[in-house]
Amino acid sequence: MDITIHYAFLPHTDAEAALGFYRDALGFEVRKDVGYQDMRWITVGPAGKPDTSIVLHPPAVDPGITDDERSTILELIAKGTYTAITLASDDLDGLFERLEATGADVVQEPTDQDYGVRDCAFRDPAGNLVRINQLP
Numbered sequence: 001m002d003i004t005i006h007y008a009f010l011p012h013t014d015a016e017a018a019l020g021f022y023r024d025a026l027g028f029e030v031r032k033d034v035g036y037q038d039m040r041w042i043t044v045g046p047a048g049k050p051d052t053s054i055v056l057h058p059p060a061v062d063p064g065i066t067d068d069e070r071s072t073i074l075e076l077i078a079k080g081t082y083t084a085i086t087l088a089s090d091d092l093d094g095l096f097e098r099l100e101a102t103g104a105d106v107v108q109e110p111t112d113q114d115y116g117v118r119d120c121a122f123r124d125p126a127g128n129l130v131r132i133n134q135l136p
Contacts, residue, residue, distance in 0.1 A: 004051060007043075008085055010128050011059035011077055015040040017125035018056045025102040026087075028054075054085065059126075077127050080107075084129035086119075092134035096120045110134075 012018035022028045022044045031053055032043040039061060045053040059077055060070040076082035089095045096110050099122055107121035107129065118134040 006051060007053050007055050009055045009057055010083060010085060010124070011073075011126055012040075012042070012056040012124075013059065013074070013077060013126040015042060015056070018042060019044075020102075021104065021124045022054065022056065025099050025104055080123050080127040080129055082128070084131065086131040086133060088133045088135050090135045092118060092120060092132060095132060 019030070019042065022042075023030055027047065028044040029047045030042060030044055031050070032041070034041045039058040040056075041058070042056040043053050044056065059082075060073040065073070073082065092110050100106055105123040107123055108119070110118060110120045112118050119131055121129060121131045124130055
C-alpha cells in the first residue's frame with residue numbers, strides 16, 4: 001500500500017498576495033484558481049510534481065463557525081500561530097536568498113538546529129509559518 005500526501009490546506013487572507021509568495025517567490029505553479037462569490041481557492045505546487053499540492057483557501061468560511069470563532073481564527077492567522085507547513089529544498093541557502101530578496105517576512109535565517117536539521121523560516125502574507133528544511 002502506497003500512501004502519499006496529496007493536498008495540504010493553508011488559509012490565505014489576500015489571494016493576490018498569496019500568489020505573489022507561492023507562485024512568484026517560491027516558483028510554484030498554479031494548478032487551479034477557483035472563485036465563488038468573493039472567495040478564492042488557489043491550488044499551487046512545485047513544478048513537475050503534480051501529486052503534491054497546497055490549497056490556499058479563504059479562512060473561516062464554514063457556515064457552522066460563529067462570528068466569535070471566525071474572529072478568533074483570523075486573529076490567530078494574523079499572529080502566525082494558526083497553521084504551518086514545512087517544505088524542503090536541495091539549496092536552502094539559495095532559496096532563502098531568493099525569498100528574502102522578494103521582501104518575504106523572514107522569521108529565521110538558515111540555521112543548523114541541535115536536532116540535526118538545517119532550516120529557515122518565513123511567514124507567508126497571511127501569517128502562516130513556512131519552514132524550509134535542507135534536503136540531505
